[in-house]
Amino acid sequence: MNTSTTGQPVGPLTAQPGKYLTFTLGRERYGLPVLVVREIIRLCPITPVASMPPHVRGVINLRGKVIPVVDLRIRFGLPDPVDHDRTCIVITQVAAAGGGSRPYGAIVDGVEEVAAYAADDLVPTPDFGTSIDTRFITGMARSGAGVVTLIDLEAIARADREPT
Amino acid sequence: MTVESPPPAAAARRLLQQIGLEMAFLDLASPGGGSAGAVLAGLLMELESAVALAPEPIKRLTAKARECTTPLPAAMPDFILSLADWLSDWHAWMEEAVASWERGLQLPSVPQPLETIPGATASTPVTAVAAPPPRPGPDASVSAPPRRLVLDDPAGHQDVTVLPQEADPELVRLFCAESHDLLRDVEQGVLVLEGTPNDPDTLATVFRAFHTLKGNAAVMKLADLHRLAHEVESLLDAARRGGRSLDRDAIDVILAAADCFTRFVTEMARQVEGLSPGQSLSLPVPAILAAVAHLLAAAPAPEAARGQAPTPPPAPRSAVGAGEPAAATPPPSPAPAARATEPTASAGPAPAAASAPLTTAGTSIRVDTHKLDGLIDLVGELVIAQSMVVQGTTAERPPDEHLARALARLRGITSDLQRTAMGLRMVPIRGTFQKMARLVRDTAAELGKDVRLVLEGEDTELDRTVIEQIGDPLVHMIRNAIDHGLEPPATRTTAGKPPTGTIRLSAFHQGGFVVVRITDDGRGLDPARIRGKAIERGLIGPDTVLDDRETLDLIFAAGFSTAEQVTGLSGRGVGMDVVRRNIEGIRGKIEIDSVTGAGTTFTMYMPLTLAIIEGLLVAVGDQRFVVPTLSVRESLRPLPGDITTVHGRGELVNVRGRLVPLLRMGPHVGVAARATSPADGIVVVVEAGQECRGLLVDHLLGKQEVVIKSLGETFAGRHGFAGAAILGDGRVGLILDTNALVRLKPTIAGSAA
Numbered sequence: 001m002n003t004s005t006t007g008q009p010v011g012p013l014t015a016q017p018g019k020y021l022t023f024t025l026g027r028e029r030y031g032l033p034v035l036v037v038r039e040i041i042r043l044c045p046i047t048p049v050a051s052m053p054p055h056v057r058g059v060i061n062l063r064g065k066v067i068p069v070v071d072l073r074i075r076f077g078l079p080d081p082v083d084h085d086r087t088c089i090v091i092t093q094v095a096a097a098g099g100g101s102r103p104y105g106a107i108v109d110g111v112e113e114v115a116a117y118a119a120d121d122l123v124p125t126p127d128f129g130t131s132i133d134t135r136f137i138t139g140m141a142r143s144g145a146g147v148v149t150l151i152d153l154e155a156i157a158r159a160d161r162e163p164t
Numbered sequence: 165m166t167v168e169s170p171p172p173a174a175a176a177r178r179l180l181q182q183i184g185l186e187m188a189f190l191d192l193a194s195p196g197g198g199s200a201g202a203v204l205a206g207l208l209m210e211l212e213s214a215v216a217l218a219p220e221p222i223k224r225l226t227a228k229a230r231e232c233t234t235p236l237p238a239a240m241p242d243f244i245l246s247l248a249d250w251l252s253d254w255h256a257w258m259e260e261a262v263a264s265w266e267r268g269l270q271l272p273s274v275p276q277p278l279e280t281i282p283g284a285t286a287s288t289p290v291t292a293v294a295a296p297p298p299r300p301g302p303d304a305s306v307s308a309p310p311r312r313l314v315l316d317d318p319a320g321h322q323d324v325t326v327l328p329q330e331a332d333p334e335l336v337r338l339f340c341a342e343s344h345d346l347l348r349d350v351e352q353g354v355l356v357l358e359g360t361p362n363d364p365d366t367l368a369t370v371f372r373a374f375h376t377l378k379g380n381a382a383v384m385k386l387a388d389l390h391r392l393a394h395e396v397e398s399l400l401d402a403a404r405r406g407g408r409s410l411d412r413d414a415i416d417v418i419l420a421a422a423d424c425f426t427r428f429v430t431e432m433a434r435q436v437e438g439l440s441p442g443q444s445l446s447l448p449v450p451a452i453l454a455a456v457a458h459l460l461a462a463a464p465a466p467e468a469a470r471g472q473a474p475t476p477p478p479a480p481r482s483a484v485g486a487g488e489p490a491a492a493t494p495p496p497s498p499a500p501a502a503r504a505t506e507p508t509a510s511a512g513p514a515p516a517a518a519s520a521p522l523t524t525a526g527t528s529i530r531v532d533t534h535k536l537d538g539l540i541d542l543v544g545e546l547v548i549a550q551s552m553v554v555q556g557t558t559a560e561r562p563p564d565e566h567l568a569r570a571l572a573r574l575r576g577i578t579s580d581l582q583r584t585a586m587g588l589r590m591v592p593i594r595g596t597f598q599k600m601a602r603l604v605r606d607t608a609a610e611l612g613k614d615v616r617l618v619l620e621g622e623d624t625e626l627d628r629t630v631i632e633q634i635g636d637p638l639v640h641m642i643r644n645a646i647d648h649g650l651e652p653p654a655t656r657t658t659a660g661k662p663p664t665g666t667i668r669l670s671a672f673h674q675g676g677f678v679v680v681r682i683t684d685d686g687r688g689l690d691p692a693r694i695r696g697k698a699i700e701r702g703l704i705g706p707d708t709v710l711d712d713r714e715t716l717d718l719i720f721a722a723g724f725s726t727a728e729q730v731t732g733l734s735g736r737g738v739g740m741d742v743v744r745r746n747i748e749g750i751r752g753k754i755e756i757d758s759v760t761g762a763g764t765t766f767t768m769y770m771p772l773t774l775a776i777i778e779g780l781l782v783a784v785g786d787q788r789f790v791v792p793t794l795s796v797r798e799s800l801r802p803l804p805g806d807i808t809t810v811h812g813r814g815e816l817v818n819v820r821g822r823l824v825p826l827l828r829m830g831p832h833v834g835v836a837a838r839a840t841s842p843a844d845g846i847v848v849v850v851e852a853g854q855e856c857r858g859l860l861v862d863h864l865l866g867k868q869e870v871v872i873k874s875l876g877e878t879f880a881g882r883h884g885f886a887g888a889a890i891l892g893d894g895r896v897g898l899i900l901d902t903n904a905l906v907r908l909k910p911t912i913a914g915s916a917a
Binding site: 045047048049050051052056058059060061063064065066067068096097099102104157160161 | 437438439540541542543544545787832833834835873874875876877878879880884885888890894895896897898
């Protein structure tokens with residue numbers, strides 16, 4: 001665990017025990033609740049949409065449906081994201097404004113596995129100081145020798161609508 | 165439904181046990197016997213189903229118990245007391261009788277006192293309902309039932325719990341969906357009955373609708389609704405048997421009951437989705453019940469007929485059978501009730517069977533619109549994949565004969581499939597038109613006008629998205645017609661017109677459009693008055709020259725209708741400008757025609773479907789965009805001399821003498837365009853209303869019909885794109901919102917604000 005933190009947890013641990021899809025952004029490992037994941041596809045041609053924030057890469061055609069796609073690497077400020085042959089799009093289902101759900105695609109550098117985290121494995125998000133935006137982090141999970149950062153995709157989708 | 169069903173007698177025995185327990189909890193001090201009273205009523209319903217195949221005395225006695233416990237929730241205390249005694253004796257006999265039935269032995273004889281239900285007068289049990297107020301309020305005295313149905317009096321209202329505890333959400337949704345269909349049948353049928361009160365088929369349909377509503381309410385354990393439906397069913401039954409003709413009062417009552425149901429079901433649908441926090445609704449159930457009782461009491465029908473009415477002739481009333489949903493979701497009631505479904509299966513297919521005048525014969529099923537949209541999406545993908553296969557094979561070398569034939573067949577089937585899929589979205593306009601019938605009736609009554617509505621072309625089919633959008637404009641225009649257009653009967657007679665005004669709603673296909681027309685034979689529009697009003701509102705100058713057509717068009721101008729013209733009825737400050745905007749929002753057009761003194765006609769032209777548009781495919785840099793051809797005036801490659809740059813005003817293109825502001829699409833959509841000078845690219849002139857804009861693109865790629873997909877809420881509020889289209893190679897091309905582009909303020913050097 002990276003010890004260069006103040007050590008004080010910031011906010012309550014909101015991540016629930018359960019199954020998570022783990023994936024990589026750059027060299028870091030992240031996790032999404034598996035329940036929101038519908039499928040994973042290889043990177044395919046993305047049609048950009050003008051005047052959107054940089055992390056919104058555009059839309060794709062998935063079996064006849066037009067789905068928005070965001071780049072989580074850009075969203076979390078990771079330096080110099082590069083699309084390579086392991087880059088994939090995780091197709092998820094998030095809440096729609098008027099009720100019901102809508103598809104939402106997220107670009108990641110690679111997908112690892114589905115891991116089950118028990119309550120013991122979960123720890124609250126530490127305070128990283130002001131350098132990191134922790135709004136979208138629900139907690140951290142101890143996984144093997146390392147740590148997985150668990151994120152709240154619904155919150156990310158909602159924040160897209162906020163003026164940047 | 166396969167369920168292990170115990171024999172009916174055993175089930176009846178168990179129900180009797182439960183009934184016995186509930187009876188012990190009957191709270192004689194509280195009206196209706198407290199909550200036990202309602203539970204008791206429910207158990208008795210189930211018992212009635214359980215004894216469907218029992219020997220006659222058991223059935224009869226069960227029916228009696230049902231009879232007198234049905235009014236239980238609102239009955240007066242002393243009624244409860246004598247009832248409780250009777251129930252005790254009844255229960256004792258029933259236990260013995262059911263035991264004998266179970267063992268196949270002879271039943272004990274029915275004691276004489278049991279044959280008489282306590283509290284019932286010489287007339288019918290229903291009369292007992294008419295007397296008491298809904299709850300013990302300060303006004304506990306019994307007043308005579310009202311002559312006319314008065315719905316505003318709060319004393320006639322009752323709080324009804326909407327969502328029962330532990331209700332299964334799926335079941336609730338099914339109940340709501342079914343109820344909406346049934347209530348629509350009721351409304352249509354009732355309006356027919358107004359004209360022909362004794363039409364047997366319509367009476368049968370409306371009766372059956374309430375019967376099914378009653379059964380469904382029982383399944384959902386909605387005692388108040390069950391009772392309401394039961395009483396209206398009795399009224400209809402009396403009419404069906406020729407005992408009582410449905411007069412205006414009766415029609416009002418039936419419609420009021422239907423409205424109660426509608427409000428309840430609508431609220432329930434909202435609550436089950438978490439859209440409404442409320443617990444209960446205040447509904448005029450007691451007022452309606454009182455009115456029904458009054459109507460029935462006044463009827464000359466013999467008691468025997470009335471006493472029989474609650475039990476439909478063909479089979480024992482099965483609380484479940486009537487409510488068996490088409491989708492065959494197993495209801496939560498005990499097995500014996502489900503088995504009793506068989507004899508009353510007639511309740512199920514009934515709506516399809518005998519109501520030919522009202523509904524088109526034929527079967528239909530409910531389909532989730534998401535599934536339908538999903539299917540249509542996939543068909544679109546299939547079309548693209550198929551054309552990619554064709555292009556791929558022909559590109560290499562000419563395919564052999566066998567392959568060519570197979571490909572041709574594939575193409576044929578795919579295009580048939582696409583046409584069928586698009587056809588699935590088409591819905592006849594009948595439903596929308598029928599809703600107007602009710603609106604006309606109510607509005608005319610409220611305004612003291614005499615109006616008849618004539619509907620034509622109800623079978624005309626429209627895309628369901630278009631249908632959803634024309635409802636509001638139609639309502640507004642009809643209200644306007646009745647409020648302002650049609651004169652009061654006296655005025656009409658003086659003018660030599662028939663006192664009954666006519667509104668004609670017609671729909672038909674014409675040249676690739678759907679035309680919907682509203683005509684009234686009222687006072688028409690006066691161009692002089694409109695002109696005067698427009699000058700008053702500052703919409704035109706006093707010297708503006710306009711012909712009659714243009715003058716009439718002024719009523720669509722924003723700001724034309726103001727507070728003084730708006731009555732409580734025809735708008736909440738909504739004017740014809742909103743109507744026009746709504747119609748144009750679905751890529752339609754609305755025109756107006758009028759003859760002063762004779763009437764007014766509004767004609768709306770709408771595309772057959774909103775899902776598909778014809779688009780001009782253009783390339784800007786490495787991106788492709790779709791420009792709706794409807795907005796394209798022309799496209800040209802300008803000569804260098806045709807371009808003018810004006811300081812601070814941007815670039816202008818000379819298009820055959822007209823100066824059109826230029827918009828460079830490259831910078832606008834954030835793409836590196838190939839054409840740096842307009843003369844290197846193509847200018848596509850698009851128009852919105854009277855204004856034009858020249859869009860500078862790199863290439864024209866051709867015309868194509870594309871299916872419009874919504875971009876979704878992620879992109880909501882970003883102007884400039886009307887949606888997305890799936891192009892021939894499977895990629896997404898953004899569809900330009902030409903209206904927005906034309907209205908963009910031009911800035912320096914052609915880039916847009």
